[in-house]
Amino acid sequence: MFLKWLIMRSWSLKSPCIEILQILVEIPLIKIHSSVVSVAPSFSVQAFRLEGMHTFLYRLNAVLSFALLALAAICIAASMTDMIHKSNPSVDIKVLKFDGLREIYGNDEARVALNISADLSSIFSWNTKQLFVFVAAEYTTPKNSWNQISLWDSIITAKEDAVFQALEYNKYAFIDQGKNFRGLSFNLTMYWHVMPKTTMMYIGSKSFTGFKFPDNYF
Amino acid sequence: MDWQGQQLAEQIMQYAILFAASVAFAAGYVLSSFQLMIQIYGALVVIVLLVVVPDWGCFNRHPLEWLDPTAVAESNNKSKPQVTPKKSGKAAKK
Numbered sequence: 351m352f353l354k355w356l357i358m359r360s361w362s363l364k365s366p367c368i369e370i371l372q373i374l375v376e377i378p379l380i381k382i383h384s385s386v387v388s389v390a391p392s393f394s395v396q397a398f399r400l401e402g403m404h405t406f407l408y409r410l411n412a413v414l415s416f417a418l419l420a421l422a423a424i425c426i427a428a429s430m431t432d433m434i435h436k437s438n439p440s441v442d443i444k445v446l447k448f449d450g451l452r453e454i455y456g457n458d459e460a461r462v463a464l465n466i467s468a469d470l471s472s473i474f475s476w477n478t479k480q481l482f483v484f485v486a487a488e489y490t491t492p493k494n495s496w497n498q499i500s501l502w503d504s505i506i507t508a509k510e511d512a513v514f515q516a517l518e519y520n521k522y523a524f525i526d527q528g529k530n531f532r533g534l535s536f537n538l539t540m541y542w543h544v545m546p547k548t549t550m551m552y553i554g555s556k557s558f559t560g561f562k563f564p565d566n567y568f
Numbered sequence: 569m570d571w572q573g574q575q576l577a578e579q580i581m582q583y584a585i586l587f588a589a590s591v592a593f594a595a596g597y598v599l600s601s602f603q604l605m606i607q608i609y610g611a612l613v614v615i616v617l618l619v620v621v622p623d624w625g626c627f628n629r630h631p632l633e634w635l636d637p638t639a640v641a642e643s644n645n646k647s648k649p650q651v652t653p654k655k656s657g658k659a660a661k662k
Contacts, residue, residue: 403574403581409621413581417613420589424609427593428602476600547602 428477429549437472441556443485443538449519451531452567458531460524460563464502464516466540471512473544473554481506482543488557489536493528501538535562573627581620588612 403409443466450461466485473481484503491497501520506512539557569577588609596605 403577403620404569406621406623409569409577409581410617412578413585413613413617413620416581416585417588417616420585421609424589424593424596424605428596428605431597476596476602 425548429546432475432477432546432549435475437475437554439468439470439473439542439554439556441468441470441540442466443540443558445538445561446517448564450568451564453529454525456529458526458529460531461519462501462524463519464538466502466518467515468540469513470506470542471509473542474509474512475546477546477548479507479545479547481512482545483540485538485540487524487536487561488539489534491526491528491530491534493530497526499524531563532567533563533565535560537561569623569627570630570632572630577620577627581616584616584619585613588616 403412443464446463446465448460448462450459452459464485468483470481470483482503482505485501487497487499487501489497500522501524502516502518503521504514504516506514537557537559538561539555541553541555543551543553545551592605592609592612595608596602
């Protein structure tokens, strides 16, 4: 195929050399690759165009490659519509109660019951595949200026499931690096990672402040 | 497929795929379904493939007309002085 292309190219550039090239190239083609022989008889016509619609496979290639290009274009256009998509998610997170605060292997561990309710359905656009939602506890200690502990998460795959309420204990362990929990105030933040069908993922969040651990172990 | 047929096929291909893309995008956006967009686009591309790729008769309406090889040879000889006027006259009529 490359040889054929080469011949076509050189033909269109130097038409006086056609016969010489034909003699030079056609003979090794037939001798070396018996499968390419079928190409040889049509040579005389093909100086006309470089990329052609002259053969079944060439046309198939032309249609499929242009179709793929147009598919990429409409996917990009679809992702552009996400830019003008407006959402107003409503989120509420409450700590219902602390159900244990203790020291374990030199670190503080807490157990909390959370009431997480949210309506994220407006985030879903026609280009949204799914949401990854998680609630993180965020606080500052003398050792670390920024601690972030994931307490709960969920994957939402449909717009209908984006309105939910979860009354749960923390799904993942709520353990500090050190013994700083007693009397510490912390934030709870819900993050949602929006995974579109095409183009880039983006992140939204909403923070709730003013939560406070009990003053003593229990 | 002859040359005019190739040009026709290429033009049909380009316009039809651009049309398919815009129809699919519009439908997907209006009905807010990405899946529908891909399905419409895929269906239309299959139709384009069926129209353009096989060597249909409508792409072969302008067959190449090759010169008669003897006529070419004799008209070349005509320019040379050695050839007799009788023969060259016949070739010109042809």
